[in-house]
Amino acid sequence: MNHESLARGVPRAVPGAVVALSLSGKLVLGPAEGRTIRFGRNRPAVEVCVGETDLQVSRTHGTLTHLDGQWWVRNTGRLPIRLPRTRLLFRDEDPVPLQEGYTPLFVRGSRDREHLLEMYVVGWNGGQPAAQHDAETQPRKRWHLSPEEQLVLVVLGQRYLLHESNPQPISRQHAAEILADLQPEVNWRAKRVEHVVAEVRARLSARGVHGLVRDEVGEPVGNALTDNLLRELVLSTTLVPTDLVMLDTLPG
Structure with a gap:
């Protein structure tokens, strides 16, 4: 969506x-x-x-x-x-x-x-990038996410979409609790959240995105892999602030 x-x-x-x-x-x-x-x-x-x-x-x-x-x-x-x-x-x-x-x-x-x-x-160019007739064609930067992947990553990366200063992903456990509230019919657990995130990281890493595997960030890893993933998704406008509407069905 x-x-x-x-x-x-x-x-x-x-x-x-x-x-x-x-x-x-x-x-x-x-x-x-x-x-x-x-x-x-x-x-x-x-x-x-x-x-x-x-x-x-x-x-x-x-x-x-x-x-x-x-x-x-x-x-x-x-x-x-x-x-x-x-x-x-x-x-x-x-x-x-x-x-x-x-x-x-x-x-x-x-x-x-x-x-x-x-x-x-709108800037001086009317909101459109300047013409570059002879420039090499570049592929689209936005990444495809399944509906489940998008929901998980919006929940996990909501602080990035809120443009907080120095945002960090919420914990897997907290994300699982929010997802369970949004989709009570689904058996959401922290391990399932981690599995979804790992699948997206592996797919984007294979497509050339740097900083999504342990060998590329060094120790201690901490949240670096997920942070790099979320920043890539936001910078590429794969995830945008209006995606936060997906959380509006949360109770209270």
């Missing part, structure tokens, strides 16, 4: 335009001085709805405004908005400029839940 994500790029658009994507919809808006996008829980009153069923998300939780050639995000809600590198943007703080390209915003909600709002500011 693959979910649309701006992390994989955007169609050609006007330079300086912003693309906003949540689970509830997508908006593309060109640059114009003073132009503002509102986002929050109250679908009739905002341009981008996020956290629609979560009463901890403010009805208008924030705004995105185009000023002096840049898009600026401001928090108008009660709970903070988390930006990459775990930076928190609180209500009434100075707005933060968005850089060209992709920026995920995480809107805090109830029970430590975070609702993803993806932003993409």
